[in-house]
Amino acid sequence: MQILFDVAHPAHVHFFREPMRKLVGQGHRVVVTSRSKDVALDLLSELGIANIPLSTHQDGGVLSLLKELFKRDRALISVVRDEQIDIMVAIGGTFIAHASRFTRVPSLVFYDTENATLQNLITYPFASHVFVPRAYQAWTPRRHTRYPGYHELSYLHPTYFQPDRSVAIENGLAESGETFLIRLVSWQASHDIGEAGWTDDLLGNVIEKLAPHGKVLISSEAALPEPYDRYRYSGRVSDIHHVMAFCQAHIGESATMASESAVLGVPAIYAANTGRGYTDEQESRYGLVKNLRELEWGSLEAAIEPLLQQDKAHWGKARDAMLADTIDVAQYVVECINQYPRIPVLT
Secondary structure, eight states: OEEEEEEOSHHHHHHHHHHHHHHHHTTOEEEEEEEEOTTHHHHHHHTTOOOEEEEEOOSSHHHHHHHHHHHHHHHHHHHHHHTTOSEEEEESOHHHHHHHHHHOOOEEEEOOOTTOHHHHHTTGGGOSEEEEETTOOSOOOSSEEEESSOTTHHHHSTTTOOOOHHHHHHTTOOSSSEEEEEEEOOSOSGGGTTOOOOOHHHHHHHHHHHGGGEEEEEEESSOOOGGGGGGBOOSOGGGHHHHHHTOSEEEESOHHHHHHHHHTTOOEEEEOSSOOHHHHHHHHTTOOEEEEOSOOHHHHHHHHHHHHHSOHHHHHHHHHHHHHTSOOHHHHHHHHHHHTTSOOOOO
């Protein structure tokens, strides 16, 4: 088969890298179309994944996103026809769902973000099939399947990822003592329209709270205020998960990185105005994530305090419980592609 993976965000690169490797090993041909967003192209380059750039993310709200939508849809349709693609796969999947209607090539969409209301409205009705985690809390189309797992298990499952402390130290982890990772986002994604993140004062309070207990690293999509730029993560983009795996805790605005930390057995605080079904489940089932909907220092400080005191063995046991309760998501993606239009039965 000729299989197209459409990559529109750095997290998509991670999600699909193992399925792509498996499919190539089975003799299939993989074509990757990309989008210049945050560090997506850098990550593809670091991982040695050849790709065809189709568009560049532009700040500017709904109008800019619509302009990009039309441009990328046209470009993607051309690639599908020129490369004689048999099936398309993506996270979010707006572009492949539209291209599918024009080319009659099946589109398989994997997604886990409930508050992307507009995006889902213009995607789900056109997708051939939609796959969501069991924790997904929003509307799904008739052609959908739920599975027990999280996107982050596609690349951070122990089958595929074993953290290396030496790599982590090379990329900024403290050689001794604890390290804390803070994640800030740019709030420019389609599902972020109308939202805002942490204030500079809130960030300063978090740093002041954590700094006496260990090294602080900040991974940020946007520019940092000058006093805090010295904390910026400067390691390789593709190696940040090695750093995360040895951190004492993760605190930030990114649901994806909160979930990544959780599946690595590192406790996380996800502090943002809107939530996610998967981080809610990671809190209610396993206690690995604390979800905060109000960006208020008193609540955030109260959530940080237990992370400074809890024994690391506790989080390891919580992770073991989670892994026993979920599937190998990368292998599931491969089976979905290979078996379509039949949908794999989960037992």
